Amino acid sequence: MTLKRLCRSTLENISHVARNTYVLTFRSHFLSHGVSAGQFLEIKVPQCSDILWRRPFSIHNIDPENDLVHVLFHAIGRGTTVLSMLEIGEGVEILGPLGNHFHYDEHLEEAIVVAGGLGIAPFMLMKRELRQRDIKMQLFYGVNSSDHFCALDQFADYATLHLSTDDGSRGYHGVVTDMLIPYLENLSENASKSLFVCGPTPMLRTVQTIAQQYNIAAQVSVETIMACGFGACVGCAVPMKHPVPGKKEYYLACKDGPVFHMHEIVFDD
Ligand SMILES: Cc1cc2nc3c(=O)[nH]c(=O)nc-3n(C[C@H](O)[C@H](O)[C@H](O)COP(=O)(O)OP(=O)(O)OC[C@H]3O[C@@H](n4cnc5c(N)ncnc54)[C@H](O)[C@@H]3O)c2cc1C
Ligand code: FES
CATH class of the missing domain: 3.40.50.80 (Nucleotide-binding domain of ferredoxin-NADP reductase (FNR) module)
Known part of the structure; x- marks a missing residue:
């Protein structure tokens, strides 16, 4: 398991790539090495003291040769709208890498x-x-x-x-x-x-x-709404299939996931 760390990073680039959709590029040696597809980062929304929780985003891509990490996101609410207006060179606090990742069977073709x-x-x-x-x-x-x-x-x-x-x-x-x-x-x-x-x-x-x-x-x-991102707040429960009818058990998306075997999960509305 990769250890998570709170990183101070700087925004290297921001590009508008589709309707309301942006790619943020950060410089971080730590976050651009040893991470895998499915893992995510939590980014603190700067200059918004009333937005307490960092916002979770999948790691979109990395460029380890240049110590860069990319996040692709949709400006959907307050936090992401502020992130879409970040300026190159601005400092950002990022927690990560978080969660597990996709696995490839050794015979996968x-x-x-x-x-x-x-x-x-x-x-x-x-x-x-x-x-x-x-x-x-x-x-x-x-x-x-x-x-x-x-x-x-x-x-x-x-x-x-x-x-x-x-x-x-x-x-x-x-x-x-x-x-x-x-x-x-x-x-x-x-x-x-x-x-x-x-x-x-x-x-x-x-x-x-x-x-x-x-x-x-x-x-x-899964992209369940999250808060802490590391299993402390129990705010990201995902119902799991249970062999006993009527009995309910839950995974925590941030700690047990966000990647799951699909047959284990109940997809509620
Ligand atoms: C593990 C994980 C990975 C994610 N990866 C990405 C990603 O790569 N790119 C991306 O654009 N988004 C991703 N999301 C969703 C992203 O975190 C939310 O869109 C973001 O937190 C919204 O913040 P906000 O302050 O702008 O929205 P708020 O102002 O808090 O809310 C605005 C609207 O967004 C909805 N919303 C809030 N959180 C989520 C969520 N987790 N999923 C869906 N809708 C939400 C709210 O219900 C509300 O309707 C991911 C979420 C998780 C849990
Ligand atoms: S987000 Fe806090 S326990 Fe998952």
Whole structure:
């Protein structure tokens, strides 16, 4: 397990990459080394004394040669709006790396990645890891409208893309999971493959059903609302499937996850 640390870092770059969506680039030797896809960081929102809790973000990518770490985020509320207005050179306090990460079976030949919206965030680092291991990457990526797509050129240099939009402005017109079934139908029985999933809850629920139907292993990164990020506040409970009907048990997304075997989780609304 990687030790977490509170790091003072500086913002090296900020870029607007899609509608309301930004990439922050920080310089940190510690955070750009020895981290894995699925792990996350908690970033303190600067100059906002009333926003107490740091905000959690997946590690989007790293550039260890230059000590850089990238976070991709959607400006959705107060904290993320402030982060979208950071200026290059500004100091930022980051806690990380936090949580566990995706695992690759040693015989894995093909990673079938399913991302909905900002659920794409952890998969750039995964692309780097898959390339290093020579594992093929199929990327099923759905968004509301084409101006929400992020980093398609960067993914396309390694992954095979299967794109969808809810409004039909690019790729398949409909939800991303519609494209998954025909793909799985035509897969060779012998290929060693696994699903890797991140996105909104309705999408996760559908992929869980599909994974069960096709008997294919699936790992999911959940984005439950969090506070402390390291198991102290019990604010990020995720219901787990329990063999005894009516009995409830919970994982903590920050400490036990955020990556889980998909069949272990109950996806509540
Ligand atoms: C492990 C993990 C990894 C994440 N990775 C990313 C990422 O890479 N990129 C990214 O853009 N976002 C990511 N998120 C979600 C991100 O943390 C929230 O969008 C962010 O904290 C919102 O902060 P805010 O102050 O702007 O919103 P607030 O003002 O606090 O809330 C605004 C709205 O956002 C909703 N919201 C708050 N937290 C979350 C959450 N965790 N998930 C979904 N909606 C939320 C609130 O319910 C509310 O409707 C991740 C969350 C977790 C737990
Ligand atoms: S966020 Fe505090 S226990 Fe998970």
